[in-house]
Amino acid sequence: xxxxxxxxxxxxVAGAAAVGSSTLEAGTTGQPVDNRKVSMVTFPEKRPxxxxxxxxxxxxxxxxxxxxxxxxNDQFFVRWHMPDIPTYIDPDTFTISVNGLxxxxxxxxxxxxxxxxxxxxxxxxxxxxxxxxxxxxxIAGGIQWGSGAMGCATWKGVRLRDILDHAGLxxxxxxxxxxxxxxxxxxxxxxxxxxxxxxxLDDNVILAYEMSGEDLPYLNGYPLRLVLPGYYSDSWVKxxxxxxxxxxxxxxxxxxxxxxxxxxxxxSETPEKKFPKTKPIKKMNVKSIIGYPENGDxxxxxxxxxxxxVAFDDGHGIKEVLVSTDAGKTWEKALLDDGKxxxxxxRAFRFSFKPNTLGKVTIMAKAINKIGEExxxxxxxxxxxxxxxxxxxxxxxxxxx
Ligand SMILES: Nc1nc2c(c(=O)[nH]1)N[C@H]1C(S)=C(S)[C@@H](COP(=O)(O)O)O[C@H]1N2
Ligand SMILES: [Mo]
Numbered sequence: 001x002x003x004x005x006x007x008x009x010x011x012x013v014a015g016a017a018a019v020g021s022s023t024l025e026a027g028t029t030g031q032p033v034d035n036r037k038v039s040m041v042t043f044p045e046k047r048p049x050x051x052x053x054x055x056x057x058x059x060x061x062x063x064x065x066x067x068x069x070x071x072x073n074d075q076f077f078v079r080w081h082m083p084d085i086p087t088y089i090d091p092d093t094f095t096i097s098v099n100g101l102x103x104x105x106x107x108x109x110x111x112x113x114x115x116x117x118x119x120x121x122x123x124x125x126x127x128x129x130x131x132x133x134x135x136x137x138x139i140a141g142g143i144q145w146g147s148g149a150m151g152c153a154t155w156k157g158v159r160l161r162d163i164l165d166h167a168g169l170x171x172x173x174x175x176x177x178x179x180x181x182x183x184x185x186x187x188x189x190x191x192x193x194x195x196x197x198x199x200x201l202d203d204n205v206i207l208a209y210e211m212s213g214e215d216l217p218y219l220n221g222y223p224l225r226l227v228l229p230g231y232y233s234d235s236w237v238k239x240x241x242x243x244x245x246x247x248x249x250x251x252x253x254x255x256x257x258x259x260x261x262x263x264x265x266x267x268s269e270t271p272e273k274k275f276p277k278t279k280p281i282k283k284m285n286v287k288s289i290i291g292y293p294e295n296g297d298x299x300x301x302x303x304x305x306x307x308x309x310v311a312f313d314d315g316h317g318i319k320e321v322l323v324s325t326d327a328g329k330t331w332e333k334a335l336l337d338d339g340k341x342x343x344x345x346x347r348a349f350r351f352s353f354k355p356n357t358l359g360k361v362t363i364m365a366k367a368i369n370k371i372g373e374e375x376x377x378x379x380x381x382x383x384x385x386x387x388x389x390x391x392x393x394x395x396x397x398x399x400x401x
Contacts, residue, residue, distance in 0.1 A: 030135055030137060030378035030379050030381075030392065031135055031378055031392070031394075031395055032132040032133070032134045032135040032145070032146045032147045032390065033134040033135075033144065033146050034063060034146055034147075034294065034295045039051050041054065041059070043057060043059065043078070043219060044218065044219075045073070045074060045217045045218060045219065046059065046074050046075070046076075046078075046217070046219065047072075047074045047075050049061060049062070049075065049077070049078070050062060050146070050148065052143050052144075052145075053143075055083045056080035056081060056082055056083045056085065057078050057080055057085075057219055058078065058079055058080070058143055059077055059078040059079075059219075060077050060145060060146060060148040060149055061075050061076065061077045061148035061149075061150070061151060062075075062148060063146070063147060063148060063289070063290075063291060063294050064291055064292065064294060065148070065151075065291065066147075066148075066289045066290070066291035066309055066310045066346075067291035067292050067308040067309065067310070067348065068291075068310075068348060069123075069152060069310065069337065069341055069345055069346045069347070069348050070123075070152055070153060070154065070212055070341075070346075071151035071152050071153060072212075073153070073211055073212055073214055073217050073220070074217070075151075076126075076151040076153065076211075076217065076220055077128070077148055077149050077150065077151055078219040078220065079128055079143075079149065079233075080182065080219075080238075081192055082180075082182045082183060082192060084182055084183040085181075085182040085239070086181050086182065086239070089181070089222060089223055089239070091110050091223055093109075094109065094110050094223055094224075095107040095108060095109050096108050096113070096207070096224060096240055096241070096242065096243065097241070097242035097243070098163060098164070098167045098242070098243045098244075098245075099242065099243075099244055099245070100173075100177075100244040100245035100246050101169065101170040101172060101173040101245040101246060101247060102164075102167035102168055102169060102170060102173070102245055103167065103168030103169075103170065104167055104168060105167070106163070106166065106167050108163070110209060110223055110224070113157070113158055113207070113209065113224070114209065117158040117159075117162050117163070117166075118158065118159070118162060119156060119157070119158065120156070120157065120158065120159055120203075120206055121154055121155065121156045122154070122155055122204050122206060122227065122229055122342065122344060123152065123153070123154040123155070123341040123342050123344060123345040124152065124153070124155060124204075124227060124229035124230070124342075124344035124345065125150060125151070125152045125229075125284070125312045125344060125345065125346060126150065126151055126152070126153070126227075126233045126236060127149065127150035127151075127232060127233055127284055127287075127312075128145065128149035128150065128232065128233050128234070129232035129233075129234055129259055129281040129386075129388040129389060130142050130143060130145055130149065130386070130387055130388055131145050131147065131148075131149035131150050131390070132145060132146065132147050132149075132390035132391075132392075133145050133387035133388075133390060134146055135378055135381070135390050135392060136381075136383055136384075136387045136390065137383075138271055138383075139387075140383070140384065140385060140386060140387025141385065141386065141387065142386060142387050147289050147394070150289075152310070152312070152345055152346040153211045153212045154211070154212045154213070154341070155206060155208035155210070155211060155227040156206075156208060156209070156210035156211075156213075157206040157207045157208035157209050157210065157224070157227065158206060158207055159203055159205070159206055160176075160201060160205045160206060160207055160226070160243075161201055161202075161203060161205070163207065163243070164176070164201075164245070167245075169198075169245060170245075172247040173198060173245045173246075173247060174197065174198055174246065174247045174248070174249075175195045175196070175197060175198070175245070175246045175247070175248070175249055175250075176195065176196045176197075176198065176201075176243060176244070176245055176246075177193055177194070177195045177243065177244040177245075177246060177250065178193065178194050178195070178196070178226050178237040178240060178242075178243055179192070179193050179237070179240065179241045179242050179243075179244070180192040180193070180237050180238055180239050180240065180241065181239040181240070181241040182239065192237065193237075194226075194234070194235050194237050195246075195249060195250065196228070196235065197249075204227075204229045204230075204344070205226070205227065205228055205229075206226075206227045207224055207225070207226060207227075207240065208224070208225055208226075208227045209223055209224050216238075220238065221236075221237075221238025221239045221240075222239065223239075224239070224240045225237060225238040225239065225240060226238075226240060229315060229344035230283055230284060230314035230315040230344060231282055231283055231284065231314070232259070232281045232282065232283075232284055232388075232389075234258070234259040234281070235282075258386070259280060259281050259386070259388070260278040260279060260280055260281065260386065260388075261278060261279060261281055261384050261386065261388050261389060262275035262277065262278055262279075262384055263275070263277040263278055263279045264277070265382070266382075267382070268382040268383045268384075269382075269383055269384050269385055270383065271385075274385055281388050281389060283314040284312070284313060284314045284389075285313065285314070285373070285389055285391045286311075286312075286313040286318070286367050286368065286369045286373045286374060286375055286391060287311065287312060287313070287367060287375060287391040287394075288309055288310065288311035288312075288321055288349070288365045288366065288367035288375065288394055289309050289310055289311075289365075289394050290307060290308070290309040290363060290365050290394050290395070290396050291308050291309045291310065292306070292307065292308045292309070293305070293307065293363070293396060293398050294396055294398075295396045295397055295398070296397075296398070296399070297396075297398045297399070298398065298399050298400075298401050299355050299361070299398050299399070299400050299401070300355075300400070300401060301355060301356070301358060301400055301401065302354050302355065302356060303354065303355070304352060304354055305352070305353055305354065305355060306350050306351070306352050307323055307325075307334070307350065307351040307352075307353070307363055307365070308348070308349070308350045308351075309321075309348070309349055309365055309394070310346035310347065310348055310349070311336075311346065311347050311349055311365075311367035312344075312345070312346050312347065312367075313367070313369040313373070315343045315344050316343070316369045316370045316371050316373075317339075317343040317369060317370045318336065318339075318347040318367055318368070318369055318370070319368050319369055319370045319372075320333055320334075320336070320367075320368050321333070321334040321336065321347070321349040321351075321365055321366065321367045321368075322334065322365070322366045322368070323349075323351040323363065323364065323365050323366075324362075324363070324364040324365075324366075325353050325355070325361060325363050326361075326362075327361075327362040327364065327395075328362075328364050328377075328393075331366070332351070334349040334350060334351040334365070335349060335350050335351065336348070336349050337349070349365070355400040357400060358400050358401070359399065359400060360397055360398070360399055360400075361397070361398055361399070361400050362395050362396070362397045363395065363396050363397075363398065364393050364394065364395040365393065365394045365395075366393045366394075375391050375392060375393045375394075376391070376392060376393070377392060377393055378390075378392030378393060378395075379392075380392075
């Protein structure tokens with residue numbers, strides 16, 4: 001794959017803009033907006049995605065993709081914080097450094113990663129903590145994502161634990177810092193670094209070079225990224241350059257300012273009242289998204305229709321998904337797939353029905369996990385300044401003709 005001048009190849013799909021704009025009225029219901037087909041742009045290695053910015057690339061997956069457990073790599077969403085992403089990485093000379101409080105500092109090549117350590121795989125959902133942010137009313141600061149800042153892939157790589165064991169942690173090691181390779185455009189902007197406490201590490205945390213059987217797409221962090229199943233993806237550092245072990249937590253912008261929610265889960269913040277105590281967003285809450293049908297679709301009266309979508313949580317596992325075809329008055333169980341890809345993967349669901357009233361019909365989906373947590377109604381979601389962790393019951397409104 002030629003990865004030189006990577007970003008010069010992005011192309012707008014002419015004519016796609018504004019198609020389906022009749023579906024854009026959402027925003028009064030507390031549901032995330034459906035931005036599909038408003039500004040669809042094709043980046044290298046990607047099919048057309050909903051674009052919020054081209055520098056840095058911010059691309060959202062359209063709703064229709066959320067009917068299957070694995071999100072195709074070329075439709076997987078993209079989020080970068082800094083515009084200055086390296087335009088070329090040579091897989092033959094690339095190394096990941098491990099330094100700080102270790103017995104021996106390491107520089108490991110891609111080839112060594114793939115041949116000298118045990119290779120492991122985990123299927124896991126990667127979701128931005130700001131996914132569905134556009135549902136928050138009044139507007140919460142940040143990219144106004146619809147529901148497509150998420151995806152699920154099978155990640156292949158090596159356990160972070162094995163790499164740290166190989167380097168040998170010193171006794172007082174406590175924190176592991178991860179650096180991305182991109183640079184800030186202005187010197188005041190902090191670099192993208194995250195820290196993980198050693199106690200948060202388990203065998204599912206991997207350094208991945210492969211995504212669903214292929215090299216990581218460039219925009220999803222080629223050649224190597226951190227995979228932290230169950231956690232929001234702000235911690236899944238992409239295009240890793242080095243890992244530094246320390247004994248002291250270093251104050252970092254992307255951990256101490258961004259990606260935090262109030263440390264108070266019973267009251268709502270307001271634009272005027274910000275709660276002083278916050279905590280990192282960390283683990284994902286239970287959520288489901290309807291992939292078919294979509295807002296504005298037309299269904300035929302009395303014809304067999306299969307509602308399809310995906311559900312997930314932070315790894316407790318999905319117990320059931322309930323679907324309503326009468327705007328929430330009655331609920332019935334959807335069929336779940338076999339769950340073979342494990343507790344961090346999407347569970348695909350399907351629900352058959354025959355619409356029997358003409359006009360607008362609202363279809364809703366609610367996931368419940370194995371510890372009894374369920375999605376709240378969107379109107380019951382606590383508002384927070386960053387617009388994080390929205391997981392309201394999903395709904396689409398179609399027309400029966
Ligand atoms: N190096 C680096 N890693 C990063 C980020 C970034 O800006 N730089 N953003 C994080 C955030 S907030 C998200 S939502 C995910 C997005 O991953 P994706 O682009 O592969 O979908 O990457 C995470 N890892
Ligand atoms: Mo994010």
